[in-house]
Amino acid sequence: MNALREHFEILMKDRLGMIGMAILISFVLIAIFAPYIAPYDPMESQYRPDGSFARMDPPSREFIFGTTRMGRDVFSQVIIGSRVALIVGIVSAIASTLIGVNVGLISGYYGGRIDNFLMRLTDIVYGVPFLPFVIILVAILGPSLGNTLLAIILISWRTTARVIRSQVLTLKQRVFIEAARVSGAGNLRIIYRHIMPNIVPMALVYTAMNLSTAILTEASVSFLGYGDPLLVSWGKTLHMAYVAQAIYDAWWWVVPPGLAITLLVLSGFFISRAYEEIANPRLRER
Amino acid sequence: MNETILSVKDLKIYYATKRGLLKAVDGVTFSVAKSQNLGLVGESGCGKTTAAKSILRLLPENASIAGGEILLKGRDLTKLPLEEVRRLRWQEVSMIPQSAMNALDPVYTVGEQIVEAIKAHSPVTRKEAMERVNYLFDLVGISPERINDYPHQFSGGMKQRVTIAMALALNPSLILADEPTTALDVIVQAQILKRIRELQEAIGSSMIMVTHDMSVISETCDHVAVMYAGKVAESGPIKAIFEEACHPYTLGLRNAFPSIFGEAKRLISIPGTPPNLISPPTGCLFRPRCPFAVEICSAREPAMVEVSSGHRVACHRIDKIDEIREMAAMEETWSRIQAV
Amino acid sequence: MARRVTPAGLGSLRSWKGDKPARMWSYIINRLFQMLVTLLVLSTLIFFLFRILPGDPLSMFIDAALPVEAQEVVMKQFGLDKPLWQQYITYMSNLFRGEFGVSFHYRQPVIEIIGEKVWSTAILMGAALLIAFAVGVLGGAIMAWIRGSKIEIFGTALALFFRSAPVFWTGMVVLLIFSYRLGWFPAGGMRSVGTEVLSNWDKFVSLDFLHHLVLPALTAALYYIATPLLVMRTAMIEVMNDDFIEMARAKGLSEWKVLTRHAMRNSLLPVVTVLCLMVGFAIGGQVLVETVFRWPGLGREMVAAIQRNDYPVAQATFFLMGILVIFLNLVADLLYGILDPRVTYD
Numbered sequence: 001m002n003a004l005r006e007h008f009e010i011l012m013k014d015r016l017g018m019i020g021m022a023i024l025i026s027f028v029l030i031a032i033f034a035p036y037i038a039p040y041d042p043m044e045s046q047y048r049p050d051g052s053f054a055r056m057d058p059p060s061r062e063f064i065f066g067t068t069r070m071g072r073d074v075f076s077q078v079i080i081g082s083r084v085a086l087i088v089g090i091v092s093a094i095a096s097t098l099i100g101v102n103v104g105l106i107s108g109y110y111g112g113r114i115d116n117f118l119m120r121l122t123d124i125v126y127g128v129p130f131l132p133f134v135i136i137l138v139a140i141l142g143p144s145l146g147n148t149l150l151a152i153i154l155i156s157w158r159t160t161a162r163v164i165r166s167q168v169l170t171l172k173q174r175v176f177i178e179a180a181r182v183s184g185a186g187n188l189r190i191i192y193r194h195i196m197p198n199i200v201p202m203a204l205v206y207t208a209m210n211l212s213t214a215i216l217t218e219a220s221v222s223f224l225g226y227g228d229p230l231l232v233s234w235g236k237t238l239h240m241a242y243v244a245q246a247i248y249d250a251w252w253w254v255v256p257p258g259l260a261i262t263l264l265v266l267s268g269f270f271i272s273r274a275y276e277e278i279a280n281p282r283l284r285e286r
Numbered sequence: 287m288n289e290t291i292l293s294v295k296d297l298k299i300y301y302a303t304k305r306g307l308l309k310a311v312d313g314v315t316f317s318v319a320k321s322q323n324l325g326l327v328g329e330s331g332c333g334k335t336t337a338a339k340s341i342l343r344l345l346p347e348n349a350s351i352a353g354g355e356i357l358l359k360g361r362d363l364t365k366l367p368l369e370e371v372r373r374l375r376w377q378e379v380s381m382i383p384q385s386a387m388n389a390l391d392p393v394y395t396v397g398e399q400i401v402e403a404i405k406a407h408s409p410v411t412r413k414e415a416m417e418r419v420n421y422l423f424d425l426v427g428i429s430p431e432r433i434n435d436y437p438h439q440f441s442g443g444m445k446q447r448v449t450i451a452m453a454l455a456l457n458p459s460l461i462l463a464d465e466p467t468t469a470l471d472v473i474v475q476a477q478i479l480k481r482i483r484e485l486q487e488a489i490g491s492s493m494i495m496v497t498h499d500m501s502v503i504s505e506t507c508d509h510v511a512v513m514y515a516g517k518v519a520e521s522g523p524i525k526a527i528f529e530e531a532c533h534p535y536t537l538g539l540r541n542a543f544p545s546i547f548g549e550a551k552r553l554i555s556i557p558g559t560p561p562n563l564i565s566p567p568t569g570c571l572f573r574p575r576c577p578f579a580v581e582i583c584s585a586r587e588p589a590m591v592e593v594s595s596g597h598r599v600a601c602h603r604i605d606k607i608d609e610i611r612e613m614a615a616m617e618e619t620w621s622r623i624q625a626v
Numbered sequence: 627m628a629r630r631v632t633p634a635g636l637g638s639l640r641s642w643k644g645d646k647p648a649r650m651w652s653y654i655i656n657r658l659f660q661m662l663v664t665l666l667v668l669s670t671l672i673f674f675l676f677r678i679l680p681g682d683p684l685s686m687f688i689d690a691a692l693p694v695e696a697q698e699v700v701m702k703q704f705g706l707d708k709p710l711w712q713q714y715i716t717y718m719s720n721l722f723r724g725e726f727g728v729s730f731h732y733r734q735p736v737i738e739i740i741g742e743k744v745w746s747t748a749i750l751m752g753a754a755l756l757i758a759f760a761v762g763v764l765g766g767a768i769m770a771w772i773r774g775s776k777i778e779i780f781g782t783a784l785a786l787f788f789r790s791a792p793v794f795w796t797g798m799v800v801l802l803i804f805s806y807r808l809g810w811f812p813a814g815g816m817r818s819v820g821t822e823v824l825s826n827w828d829k830f831v832s833l834d835f836l837h838h839l840v841l842p843a844l845t846a847a848l849y850y851i852a853t854p855l856l857v858m859r860t861a862m863i864e865v866m867n868d869d870f871i872e873m874a875r876a877k878g879l880s881e882w883k884v885l886t887r888h889a890m891r892n893s894l895l896p897v898v899t900v901l902c903l904m905v906g907f908a909i910g911g912q913v914l915v916e917t918v919f920r921w922p923g924l925g926r927e928m929v930a931a932i933q934r935n936d937y938p939v940a941q942a943t944f945f946l947m948g949i950l951v952i953f954l955n956l957v958a959d960l961l962y963g964i965l966d967p968r969v970t971y972d
Contacts, residue, residue, distance in 0.1 A: 376876065388870060389872075393966065
């Protein structure tokens with residue numbers, strides 16, 4: 001309990017961490033209430049008050065972020081698009097953390113052949129270029145949110161695994177582990193009740209980073225044209241803008257979705273850094 | 287022969303912290319003569335390390351010299367600009383660090399690091415510097431082949447010898463030894479202390495030995511200054527301090543360290559903790575832990591008085607010193623404080 | 627035998643003391659072997675990956691537009707009429723011979739097509755990483771020095787901002803401002819249309835080329851810079867707490883020497899480690915930067931190939947990227963071993 005309180009105290013002190021949390025929570029709220037916040041259907045062509053097709057309109061009172069070449073409301077696209085971003089981010093952050101932490105714990109604790117095998121596996125995964133792999137897998141299996149998530153999770157556990165493993169290696173030497181063993185605790189108990197609580201801050205550093213990386217990856221995949229055809233995502237909006245060669249004529253189509261991605265990803269990095277201070281006391285301000 | 291190398295007068299070093307001004311060193315006076323070895327002894331936090339390091343002006347950002355003088359061969363170091371102090375560093379005053387574990391840069395060879403110190407102050411060639419390193423290694427008992435080895439290739443004791451060799455590189459007038467044996471095991475500790483003493487005498491340097499360990503003091507020092515809460519409680523020649531200690535704190539310190547010789551008796555520790563240096567109590571700073579405190583002790587800080595030649599104490603109760611010495615030897619005297 | 631007293635410092639290899647050089651060679655061989663294993667697994671992965679396409683797996687390799695006889699020739703060449711395990715062996719031996727097949731789209735051997743593109747990618751990625759690391763290392767050191775100040779917090783936030791902004795979006799905005807609005811730089815491509823190319827040298831060392839290189843390289847560099855910057859900053863902060871820094875000061879060294887010779891030199895170690903991880907990350911960035919700026923490199927070719935269903939090219943580019951990542955990982959590993967004398971290679 002004390003550790004939890006210290007945890008929050010440090011998070012509070014880190015101004016960027018607090019900002020990150022605030023931004024993340026705002027986006028989550030926006031995503032939850034998106035259908036109520038978005039004024040229009042993001043995929044529906046809109047018309048101006050005078051009846052004409054609202055093609056490439058700059059920001060106005062009716063269309064806060066302007067419209068696309070197809071007359072769609074950019075603001076609504078940004079609002080609804082937050083859902084895909086957050087789903088991808090949160091699901092892959094949780095999944096890759098679960099996989100990575102367990103691989104790291106088991107590999108680090110047991111050592112020997114298990115460690116060798118798991119680390120070779122991790123090395124191989126490290127050899128796979130991340131984004132190219134995701135693109136290829138999605139292109140082959142078919143563009144869908146599920147496939148994108150699968151591809152991301154298949155690779156992104158690797159960093160967490162390595163980091164947690166090296167932490168476990170240092171922790172293994174500590175006296176309290178020896179004490180637990182002497183008092184008869186079984187291996188699993190030692191791993192999950194004694195070692196794991198100590199690696200949680202470090203794991204969270206990478207959970208937050210995974211959130212950010214996953215969102216960027218999904219956006220990139222969508223930008224290249226392999227996003228889920230049925231869903232609205234920020235990357236897809238930017239894809240449309242690029243394909244329509246609208247960079248030069250419609251800055252409002254380009255800037256807001258990109259800023260949305262940037263802010264959400266930024267919040268992930270801020271939170272990650274705040275956790276880094278918890279995990280590594282030497283970084284704290286004196 | 288009795289030339290004074292270093293004279294510290296009424297030195298004050300304060301730290302600016304979030305919670306207020308911390309008076310780490312508050313009016314400290316001591317001096318070191320040529321070839322003499324002064325021991326600065328006291329608990330952690332008493333200001334001994336701060337006082338010693340301030341001679342080299344190796345203080346953290348938030349520390350400043352708030353008053354007093356540091357006279358090195360007559361020059362007041364507190365008045366010098368940092369550039370001047372840098373010139374004097376290592377050449378006039380060098381340092382043997384507390385833990386050689388981390389005191390040597392892991393990415394350079396030990397030879398490199400000593401050459402660096404030499405070349406920073408004298409215009410010799412690399413070759414000449416290396417020859418000097420060879421000579422120094424010989425002095426401290428390290429094989430010259432190891433000049434090109436990296437710090438991680440040495441054991442703890444050997445690393446400490448490297449730092450000693452480094453400290454002697456420019457034949458400094460004064461060497462600051464900051465708890466040089468704390469990180470070592472007892473046997474190596476004895477070897478190192480002996481070596482330090484021999485070298486110091488051979489070269490003619492003076493030394494300030496900072497430590498919390500009275501036994502180290504007894505083995506190596508000529509003079510002692512006992513520090514408490516940023517002030518000097520008692521100072522004088524070693525014989526006087528050990529055999530005719532006057533300050534209750536000194537008496538308490540002696541109790542806390544075991545001796546192989548003499549009768550077997552229980553260790554008596556001084557109860558309580560050092561005072562808050564940001565808002566210290568009025569009067570004598572030791573009063574809360576002193577079994578012999580009376581009214582005047584809370585009212586006024588005691589002034590330093592000379593008890594015998596070179597032996598000075600800051601205590602109001604000097605007149606009762608014989609009784610105090612007797613009572614200090616008894617455990618009940620100290621445990622009474624705990625109960626209060 | 628008289629021992630030559632050499633200035634060692636960085637040159638741990640130069641000192642013949644101990645058996646570190648011997649151990650290092652055995653380590654290199656070990657890692658090369660590992661690299662081979664990883665490559666093997668990677669190519670096997672690709673083999674199976676490209677055969678799980680829903681629908682006719684053969685369409686991956688045989689262009690359906692070819693006349694039937696030609697299709698049969700290709701089938702024979704790649705052994706596609708044989709059982710899977712035989713196909714695998716053919717595939718692997720083809721791979722080792724550098725035989726990547728013929729592009730569906732270009733109707734030319736794949737190697738000819740991607741040969742030049744490798745250089746284009748290498749130069750762009752190299753330039754971007756160089757800028758990112760040079761500025762990042764210096765910036766990180768400065769930030770550690772002025773820690774806690776407003777500039778430092780602002781710098782950190784700025785670096786993170788560019789790291790968070792999708793690099794393709796940054797590219798689009800950069801194009802909008804510097805190419806379209808200000809007209810200072812071209813809007814993409816590697817060379818101006820109609821430029822004469824007299825020699826290989828001309829291809830890459832010309833003002834026109836550099837002019838085209840600036841925007842994509844800077845965009846990518848902005849994206850990469852946060853990592854070395856922050857790692858260097860963290861490393862410096864930690865190193866400044868170490869005792870040997872105080873010793874360096876006690877020795878009377880100037881603050882500059884303390885910072886560079888001791889603090890920065892030690893901080894470089896974790897930065898080099900991160901270079902390792904950065905390469906895999908940078909490849910992904912390359913794909914996007916090349917697409918936005920229409921830079922004719924491996925990344926853009928891979929995306930285009932996938933879109934055109936030109937599987938031989940897609941396979942080959944992915945494989946090459948994998949080799950690049952694995953190889954550079956190894957190089958960074960070895961570099962660290964040279965820089966840190968404590969590394970022992972068991």
